[in-house]
Amino acid sequence: METGDNQRKPRVVRTRDLRMRYGSTDVLKGVDLTVERGEVVALLGPNGAGKTTTIEILEGFRKRSGGDVEVLGVDPDHGDEAWRARLGVVLQSWRDHGRWRVRELLSYLTLFYRPYRERVFDPDELIGLVGLTDHADRRIGTLSGGQRRRLDVAVGLVGQPDLLFLDEPTVGFDPEARRGFHELVRRLSGTTILLTTHDLAEAEKLADRIVILVSGRVVADGTAAQLAARIAGKAEVRYRLHGEEHVLSVADSTSYVRELFEEHGKAVDDLEVRRASLEDVYLALVRESEHKSEAVVA
Template identity: 50%
Template sequence: MRTNPADLAVRVRGLRKEYGDLTAVAGIDLDIARGETFALLGPNGAGKSTTVEILEGYRHRTAGEVSVLGADPAHARLDWKARLGIVLQSTGESGQYSVREQLAHFARFYPNPRDVEDVIAAVGLEKQAKTRIGKLSGGQQRRVDVALAIVGRPELLFLDEPTTGFDPEARREFWKLIEQLKAEGTTILLTTHYLDEAARLGDRGGVIVGGRLVAVGHIDELGGAEARVPVVRWRDESGAPREERTQRPAELVVDLARRFGGEPRELEVIRPSLEDVYLGLVHAAGSKASAAELVEEGELA
């Protein structure tokens, strides 16, 4: 990972957020390169939203150093905020304006906005352009959120559970849009519970549990080589389930066939997916609810 500050969109050192005796974020270090898509993963209450809100400038930190696009979010000015695009977990847009009216209104806030009609087409809302936002379905309102976040050509785009409410086809269309933004050089910080989405869009990722980053790396290398060792499963002569992790699954399968005089029952070779690695990391770190869970559920202000 590059460490030259000029190459970084986000640089975090020793980030902490505390509420009295409760610790929501417990000393995170993180670098995100310009033009990179970084997937921040973790169970509910792990501290993801608290961390992202600090980076966005919406929540003050207790300790640590934070630089986002070269500025401290706690003291950044309005011109800095104009360089960000933010998609929150839930929509908060007024329902009395049409999609086109709302986008045109927001576009006037930025020095070099995207063409409103191009943005409407990019999020697949051409047929709903004249429809009041309050009349749209939940998934369509989510697309409006995305449209509002990208109309200003942000340098850094925060996507917090962006495809919640999307059907499978809409999710894939959204992925194409994000890949287009990536190709244009937009830096993206993605939080998602859809691990296939993280695998598809992420360049690198991190897993946060209990307010701590327990793994950071290329999305295909999270957890290290040991976490991705294949598993061979079968049932023995008594019908009991057996499994063995091995770097040479083909050799083990051949050996089992010799021992059993043929293929053993329910033989399968499993190569761990990102979901398998993620669940293993969460389990190993201990997925206990922390103060972050209270914060994200609204029990702490």
């Protein structure tokens, strides 16, 4: 149940019965989605689930076939330049002039936002935020992949957006670059973010809430812990007590472990609690939804 505080949070994104059809193919089949101010929401789903189509509709780049959509209080189909200036968009990849220097590009982009935004980022402040201070005067074409992705985020943040879209932000990253990008996103605390990703660990690390889309429908919406509880109500608890190994399946592992230590204290050894991982949850939900779709077709 939502608390009173949550109910008062402004909704930045709201869709109701969102539908999209290409020819005779229904790509979105009634998507209901909300994103509240300050939330980081991850949109997950297999290829062809409708993630990209959903994001493009929210950004105003694609007209929907049906349903209601509001982004920052505006129907994206009728969003003007002032509305677009409130959005930040970080695409999977984009081409630019490699000869531009980092500070030069960001300074130029601020000119487009100033007529619509009371505040835009000072280029040097923004460069510091994304960790590119030592590279401010380098040409973009000489940046590494991780540095370039940081610049992509800086471009999306120039106008201090009310809503930031991150589309598969770490595709092709090595582990070090991915870790650096995650740290950057955490520094954006308070910014409303909607991200799409195939990386389940990334979604679990970054998102306040996870929405799983399968075959054009939302099949799950909640925190990673809530989704895990939906799939597996019990957790596996392993421990050794007086040299004897115990393995139990319990509904409330937190209470069980607390009572275990209250009764046996330091005699408990090698304690391990295994709950359903996000990967377990995701695969189970996808299989369940695909099985239902096949049954309907049959």
